[in-house]
Amino acid sequence: MDEHRTFWKRTRGIYRFLIVVCSLAVVLSIVVFYVKGDTLTWEKVGEKGYTALPEDGDRIENGTHLRTGLKEGEGLMETVNNCTTCHSAKLITQNRMDRERWVATIRWMQKTQNLWDLGENEEIIVNYLVTNYPPGRKGRREALTEPEWYKLED
């Protein structure tokens, strides 16, 4: 009996020790994950407060920048970076303007919408816009676009 009791006491001690060690390990790993998790598993934030997008974030297919729907062309990335931060690229792709009106639109955004000074990018962006989204002539009324024909049932 004595032998049994001593053995039991010893094993209990070992068990307790193991439980404490395991718990500590679990707690420690959780703490480390929480504190360091961002830097361990996720990309580091760049110095300027932003990072480059992953490679496929700016993939271009059939002449279209997939992420924004903007046309491929010189000045595309300057346009993406400066013009799609606050508003959707759809606001660009919907519109058709000449140089004067694209510039006027930029001025309006700078005056009223918190758009920053575009510096030397302005000319690049305006060239991109005028080249890819110029006005076309519509006349006083366009023809109806070809409708989807369907048989009208009662």
Place this chain on the structure above:
Amino acid sequence: MDRKDKSNLKVTSVTPFPLKCPNFTETISSYSVMDRRKFVKNSVWASFAGLMGTDIVYGNYLREGYVPLGAQDPDPFQLFHKDPEMVLLNDKPWNMEARAHLLDDKITPNKYMFIRNNGLVPENIEASQWTLTIDGESVREQKTYSLEELRTGFPTHTYQLTLECGGNGRSEFDPPAKGNQWSIGAVSCAQWTGVRLRDVLEDAGIGDDAVYIGYHAADMHLSRDPSKEPISRGMPMAKALQDETLLAFQMNGKAIPLAHGFPLRLVGGGWPASVSGKWLNRISIRNKVHDGAKMGGSSYRVPCETVAPGDIVPEENMCIIESMPVKSLITYPKSGAMLPLGKKLGIRGHAWAGELEVKKMEYSIDFGSTWSSCPVEKPANRLAWQHFSAKVDFPKKGYYEVWARATDSNGVAQPMLLPGWNPKGYLNNACHRIAVKIT
């Protein structure tokens, strides 16, 4: 651009912003791409929980950290309970329009109602905490009301009111006008329930020098600059004091959908819909024409005197749009119908005329050479659209266009060609037409 674009949208809207918006740098642009999960959890959940419409009610019961489907994939059609046939024009800010055949209902349901937002939909709306403040230079006593006080303190009224975006039809102007390129679907006529703005303004007291009211709302500027309002427009006192001008808390008998101004919206039918401020929390009684965001420049203003297409118009020669012009839509059948010779075609649709009433409705199947009159019903109430219908005969096989033309109570009709050009492409009320083939 229609729902085909949704796949594209999915990508754009969850991608964190590579550059910075002013005053927005710290909160958003510091998220790296791989922080997306965190980003979704923290901010998108906060914003989209609010966007989920009915889900707001049960928001409390959601487990912490649970990201609802809508936030993971902000599909605006699901988010705002819109029909997939609606056309998405813009996803930041949200802008979506109907197509003519979707507007066939006499009372427009939410799923077919266009969305025109100038800023970001407000987040975390608490209707029980919501208040409306009446202030301004010309208020006798500044007062603040809870929604409950508005609801119980004043008589409730319901009107069916036509709301049309000032830029509806912009896509047709030449030279093209800047902005969302609306075709014909930025119009709706829902039933709005609320209290009269007049009753509330009078309760606070209207000074003798009152000229205009200006609204303020909870939506956020696209740049997230808290000192900027995306839009703060208003109306002259005469419009503010009309019976039909409401502080609405219901649309079609239910709480106003989030995209349309939950929990409180100013509704002034017959005027550019931008007059009807959403997410309303303050109204200023002004002693001058309200000077809030999008009251000046070329916003919701047209040249006081007509100009040649493409002219540059100085700001001082621009006048604020008030009543919208006479217009109509053929909502049945959908353009592209084919039917056999000898069969009559039943057409129907709606017509409206801003502050006025539509007195005459006509259609033409020969490009305006001859016109036939058809009956047009009286409006459900003032400022509601009116319904017309006709049975159309076609003399022989071939391609036809059915054109519709409404005339208002002043004898002014819709033009077949584009009306006067203006810098922002407002007020296009040219006749609507559908294509028909007789086989």
